[in-house]
Amino acid sequence: xxxxxxxxxxxALMIHVIYKGRALPLAWRxxxxxxxxxxxxxxxxMVELISKVIPAGAQVVFLGDGEFDGTALQATLNKAGWSDxxxxxxxxxxxxxxxxxxxxxxxxxxxxxxxxxxxxxxxTRDAYGPVMVLSCWAKxxxxxxxxxxxxxxxxxxxxxxxxxxxxxxxxxxQKSRGFHIHKxxxxxxxxxxxxxxxxxxxxIWIVY
Numbered sequence: 001x002x003x004x005x006x007x008x009x010x011x012a013l014m015i016h017v018i019y020k021g022r023a024l025p026l027a028w029r030x031x032x033x034x035x036x037x038x039x040x041x042x043x044x045x046m047v048e049l050i051s052k053v054i055p056a057g058a059q060v061v062f063l064g065d066g067e068f069d070g071t072a073l074q075a076t077l078n079k080a081g082w083s084d085x086x087x088x089x090x091x092x093x094x095x096x097x098x099x100x101x102x103x104x105x106x107x108x109x110x111x112x113x114x115x116x117x118x119x120x121x122x123x124t125r126d127a128y129g130p131v132m133v134l135s136c137w138a139k140x141x142x143x144x145x146x147x148x149x150x151x152x153x154x155x156x157x158x159x160x161x162x163x164x165x166x167x168x169x170x171x172x173x174q175k176s177r178g179f180h181i182h183k184x185x186x187x188x189x190x191x192x193x194x195x196x197x198x199x200x201x202x203x204i205w206i207v208y
Contacts, residue, residue: 030189063164071128095122106135107144117154
C-alpha cells in the first residue's frame with residue numbers, strides 16, 4: 001500500500017498485489033490535498049475492503065512504508081490473518097524485556113551488513129504487541145532501515161519488504177514514464193478515480 005499524487009491537487013491511496021516483479025493495482029481511494037499521510041482509518045478501510053475478496057486460505061503479506069506502521073492498522077492486519085512488514089521511524093519508541101528505547105539505538109550498535117531483530121517487543125508508547133522490530137543495515141547504505149513485523153523470521157520479513165519498492169515502479173509507469181496522470185488538470189476525486197480505472201486497466205493489459 002502506498003500513496004501518490006494524481007491530477008491537480010489530489011492524492012490516491014492504492015493497494016497492489018505483486019505479480020512477477022510488477023505491482024498490479026487492486027483498489028484505490030482518491031482525495032483532495034497534497035501528498036501527505038492518509039488517516040489511519042482510511043488505511044484500515046482499504047484493508048477491510050480487499051480482505052473480502054482475498055481467496056480463503058491465501059497467505060497475505062502486507063507491505064508499507066513508514067506511513068503504515070500505525071498500531072490500529074497492525075491490529076486490523078492481525079485480525080485478518082495477514083502477515084506484515086512495514087518501515088517505521090528511527091525515533092519510534094519500543095519496549096523489550098522491560099527496557100524502553102528508541103529504535104535508532106539498535107542502529108548505533110550495528111554496522112553495514114548486519115541485521116538485528118528483537119522478538120516479543122511492545123511497540124510505541126501504546127505498548128502494542130508483541131511484535132518483532134528489526135534494524136536492517138544493508139552494505140552500501142549510510143544507515144539502517146527499521147521495520148516492524150508480526151512475522152517469526154527476521155530474514156523473511158526483510159526479504160518481503162524489499163518487494164515493496166515494486167509499487168514505485170508502478171507509480172513511475174503511471175506518471176513520468178507512462179500516462180503522466182500527475183499532469184492531468186482534473187481536480188475532482190471521483191473523476192480521477194474513474195480515470196484511474198482506465199489507466200490501471202491499460203497498465204495491466206500492457207503487463208499481460
